[in-house]
Ligand SMILES: Nc1nc2c(ncn2[C@@H]2O[C@H](COP(=O)(O)OP(=O)(O)OP(=O)(O)O)[C@@H](O)[C@H]2O)c(=O)[nH]1
């Protein structure tokens with residue numbers, strides 16, 4: 003383990019791959035190495051890329067990778083697919099397209115799927131970012147398919163988030179999820195070669211007009227990633243957003259809020275696991291479920307009973323009677 007961490011800190015990609023596998027498998031050793039690498043993290047800038055399946059996220063990541071490399075930045079990419087149980091490079095199309103980057107020693111590409119729960123995936127993504135940060139990446143790109151709350155949770159880890167949309171065609175963009183409006187720092191209408199791109203941009207701008215004005219108004223950009231059109235503007239916007247966050251003090255603010263949220267989540271996670279491990283051993287949940295189904299017991303009292311059984315709070319006994 004020690005050796006792996008040392009190799010990682012020297013920039014060894016195999017060490018990074020192995021540590022990320024341990025994270026995915028929820029290896030008991032991960033706590034120790036995450037602790038060891040933590041002082042060596044906090045440098046990488048994290049960019050989230052989210053949007054509907056097939057919107058062109060990977061194509062954009064591909065182009066952005068080239069631009070970042072041209073600027074001399076070391077880049078890590080994590081492709082997260084909450085709908086897929088596969089990991090370790092299962093997003094085959096991406097692999098093929100990004101192959102040329104794979105030859106570039108300063109680029110690290112990895113995909114992750116849902117081995118366990120979606121919550122687990124968001125956590126694993128966060129931890130994988132730390133590994134890439136400690137590996138020495140300047141930027142970590144997270145690509146995640148937009149399928150609901152899961153991708154919102156995942157991109158919460160990002161400093162800048164771009165939401166990739168496609169021209170709505172006949173449809174109205176009004177169906178865009180509220181959560182997406184909240185997380186977007188930059189809107190990208192990709193496949194702008196298809197009809198309707200302008201109208202989609204107008205609609206998003208109208209939606210932004212209705213929002214309370216903030217210091218940063220998300221730009222609405224159009225790209226044709228497969229023809230490399232509009233991508234320079236996109237890269238410039240990402241850089242501008244970063245400068246905005248840094249100069250306004252907002253970056254520290256959002257990072258502090260994130261640490262607070264993660265700490266809270268971590269405590270809840272530990273308490274939850276601890277309690278459930280004991281409960282599984284000591285309480286016959288099935289019986290309680292039957293009781294509730296038969297209206298012999300209400301769920302609130304049953305929950306208290308469970309916690310009293312594992313001595314979660316000493317007061318609980320009083321509630322039992
Ligand atoms: N016409 C057109 N097609 C595009 C454009 N960008 C990407 N595509 C095509 O759209 C398809 C999906 O592109 P990807 O980059 O894999 O999209 P993605 O969002 O990463 O897809 P998932 O990861 O599967 O959700 C591919 O066949 C691309 O060639 C574009 O600007 N215009």
Ligand SMILES: [Mg+2]
Pocket residue numbers: 059060061093096145
């Ligand atoms: Mg993709």
